[in-house]
Amino acid sequence: MKELTCIVCPRGCSLKIDENMNVTGNFCPRGAKYAVSELTHPMRSLTSSVRVINRENTVVSVKTSGNIPKEKMFELMEHINTLKVQAPVNIGDIVSHNPLGLDVDIIITKKLD
C-alpha cells in the first residue's frame, strides 16, 4: 500500500494504491489513472521561459505540449535555457520541435506583440 497526493487538479485528493494497483481516495477517475502512472512511470508537464532577443529584460513563457518523464525535467530545462525567440510571438508557436526525442514540443504560452 502506498499513499500519494493526486496532482491532476487543485482538489489534491489523498490516494492509496495497493500491490494490485487498486486505487482508493480518488474523487474522480483521473486520480486512479494518475496513481497507476505515478507508480509505474511518473510523468510531469514542464513550464518555463525563454529569452526574447529583441526586447530588453524580457522572457516569454513556454510549456511542454504534453507530459514528459519526471526524470527528464532537468535535462529538458538545460535545453530550454539555450532557446531564444524574437517578438512578436503568439500562444501555440513552436519554439523547439521534439527536443531530446521526448515526443513533445516546446510551445509559447504568452502573446507578445
Added chain:
Amino acid sequence: MERVDLLVIGGGSAGMAAALQAKKEGVKDILILEKEDRLGGILNQCIHNGFGLTEFKEELSGPEYLQRFADQVIAEKIPYKLNTMVTNLSKNKVVTYSNSEDGIKQIQAKAVIMATGCYERNAGAIQLAGDRPSGIITAGTAQKYLNIHGYLVGKKIVILGSGDIGLIMARRLTLEGAKVICVSEINPYSAGLNRNIAQCLKDFDIPLYLSRTVSKVIGKNRVEKVVLTAVDQNYNFIPNTDMEIECDTLILSIGLVPYIELLEKIDCPTSSTKGAKVNSLMETEIDGVFACGNCLHVHDVVDFVTDEGRLAGHGAALYINDKFKDENVIKVNPGNNVSYVVPQTVNMDVDENVTFKFRVRKPLINQRLTIKSGENLLFKQVKPVLIPSEMVMISVPLEKLKEAKEEITLSLEDN
C-alpha cells in the same frame, strides 16, 4: 466632466470578467483602467499550469487563461486604458486617474467595479528580527523577476511561509538551477494546496518544516544566514531548537491581503477578509460601488475569480439599468470554525441562488456544515475534509433562502 456608465478599476481576471458580463447584459458605455502595460493582472507572471479547469475544462498556464479573456475584451470592443493609475475614488463615484497621455483626469461613473487584486505581506508585516541586508524578497516579486524579466534572485534560498506562490517558486527556482534549501511554515499545517506540496516540494526533495519560523536574519550587505526556530502552539519560540542555515536569499510567502486603498479612503466598511463588505450582488456599502476578485477576498483558483467578476458585472448592470434592489437585506455571519463568509449580506429580493464562499480556521475532518436563519435550517451538507488553504463554495437554492427571516449563520460542527 466626462461620464461613463461603468468604470472598472483593474484589468485582471476579475475586472475583465466583470466588464464582459456587464456588456453582455446591455451596458454599452464601459471603461477599464489598468495600471500595468497589459491586461491580465497577476496571471501574466503565473506561468505554471493549473488554471481554467472549471472554466475551460482544460489545464492552462496563467498567460493562456488571461489571453482568452483579453481577446474577448478586444472582440467586444470594450475600451480600456493601460499604464493608467487610479488615484482616487469619491463616494459619488468620481474617479481620478493619471497616465502620460491624459495627464490627471476625472471621470464620473454611474457604477464602479473595484477589481484591484491583492498585495503580498512583506518583512515589515512579521517583524523579522536581526539584520536587514539585501536578499529578502517576497515570492511574487521573485516570480515577476524570473518569469517576466528572466532574472534569478538568488542561488541558495530559504522560503518562509508555505503559501502557494512560495511552493510554486520553490519548484521554478530549483528547475532554474538555484538550491532551495527548505520551506519553513510557522503554522502546524501548510498554507498551500496539497497538490503543490506534492509536485513542488516532494518531487524535488525540498523539506517542509512545520511549526518553525525565522527567528533571526544574519548578513552585512547580503543575507548570509537565517536562523529557523521551532514554535509551540502559542507561536512562542521553543528554546534550543535553532537551525542555522547558510543562504543568500530569503523568500517570503506569508500571505496576500486585498488591495483596497481606494476604498479605505472613503471609509468603506470592511470584513474579516480585509476586503470590503458586500451584498450578494457584490455591491459594497458604498452605493453603486462593487468589488470582486482578490481585492474582495483572496482566491486560490482563478476560475472562481472569473465567476465572481461576472456576478459583480451582473450586479452593476442591474444597478445601471435601475433594476437593482437592496432594501431587503439579511446579514450573514461566520459561525463556529468559519473564519469568513462572502457575501456579508443577502439581498432577499434577488431571483437567483446565492453562493456562499468561506474558509475554515483550521484543518477539520468529518464536519456537518449548516446554514441556519435563526433556528430554521436552510441547508446542510457533510464535509469530509476542510483545510484553511481551500476556499469552499456552497450554493443555496433560492426557495430555501426565501425562508430566511432573520440573520443567517454558516457553521461547522463535528458530524
